[in-house]
Amino acid sequence: MLEVERSTYYAHVNREQQARPATANSSGRPVPGLSYRQDGKTISDEQICEWVMELLAGEGASYGYRKLTVLLKRRYMLRINKKKVYRLCKRMDVLRPQRQLTIKYPKRMASNRVITGSNQLWETDIKYGWIHGEQRFFFLMSIIDVFDRAIITYHLGLTCEARHLVQITQEALMKRQLFDKTDKPVIRSDNGPPFISHRFEEVCERFKLTHERIPPKTPNKNAHIESFHSILEAE
Template identity: 25%
Template sequence: MKTELSFKLFIAWLGISASKFYSWKERYGKSNEHNGQVPRDFWLEEWEKAAIVDFHDKNPLEGYRRLTFMMLDNDIVAVSPSSVYRVLSSAGLLQRWGAKPSKKGTGFVQPLKPHEHWHIDISHINICGTFYYLCSILDGCSRYIVHWEIRETMTEAEVEIIIQRGRERFPDVAPRIISDNGPQFIAKDFKEFIRIAGMKHVRTSPYYPQSNGKIERWHKSLKTECIRPGVLLSLEDARKVIAGFVRHYNTVRLHSAIGYITPEAMLEGRDKQILKDRDSKLENARAARKAKRRRRLSCTPVANEINLARPSPTGARKLAALPN
């Protein structure tokens, strides 16, 4: 160095590492492009990208591979299919063939009328230390409990009997049966029963009970609100207690998922009238409160005028003491 200082001392004065100093020294006199994007010879030019987009606009129904070779044959631009794909993709002009939004995780299309979907599931209840099977059928639209039974066993034939008794209560319906993948529901005889009955059967995703969440929620409500708070003394006592809760659930208890209406009212189609009556009552109450406030405000000025016309005794004495 011309200053006759050692590099080691100079680097110490600068307060940088030796590797950084020698890297700077090696790049001295060169353009500072070490972190910049280095253009490649095979990169497409802007006019080529514009030609690809323009040709696509003239042939919008053709795929990007067919467009590539059409442009080659017509001497428009010579590029590879992958380059055409990247240009069209960055321009937002590519569409996947037959692409449809995924319905995974969205559940079933919700029924619009009663008896379109019947959810069925098997749960267990503990009665005096013995576990029994509880099978319930719930209407997907109204949340009405169509039928339920407690049994010591729950074979495929017994599930058929439970569904048939539900159908006897509503003989003119042919609902879609929604169940999990229990052994009773995947049996060959059960499939034949569904076919003969003129119904359809849909099984939910394995190990995903949320798929059949309506009936799962019913069993949870039954256990937390009916079974666990009390003591079931016998099988007959359990049937009696659960029957009373089912009546309460269907006819009295307001269900939050259907607008705080009873399942029976929803099943019978009285939900719209109930909601209309509620809105009418609220509107009448608002109108009554508004009229009452107006009456109160209209009375206030009159009272003030009366008070001004009749001053208090103290005020009268003060007025009399004033000089004429």
């Protein structure tokens, strides 16, 4: 209505928040300290904490906050969500320990490299476009050689999954006759779903390829393939 750009408005809001004194409460609305039952009766957080402790001492001994939320709704007819139950369990220090995830393939961060020839550094990325009249998207996934700026191979289709990435990676190695070579190129990508998949990492390990990923919000580290896709879109 005021024709103010969204970025201008949020920049102004951020400046106001930064200018607030340190004692100001900027954590959002205050916690109400109560919940409601289905009949509209109010129940204090202290009573809910007692019920949680009773459930943990009985049938809910091995339950996490999500299952405790379901029990509270069924047994005490509470109108409560899992986020509040999580906050109360955290305050009482009764949260179950989180399982430790084992990383099968460690992440390699992209680093600056001096490229002196072809097949030293490849970059890959996904570009999507809109099909006019079909009301759906198509996907283009390309692999570019940073030195000679050639698109070695690409996938174009209505879906873009890890299996397509594996396919074009094998095609790129075949076109450049690198299967029996000792020195394989480094493949650089962002953190999209196909690039972080176990399927692709297994193929990189099998073919002795080094796969490195750029940090989030740093497309400049994948600039060559980003530039190609931008020019292709403009044309």
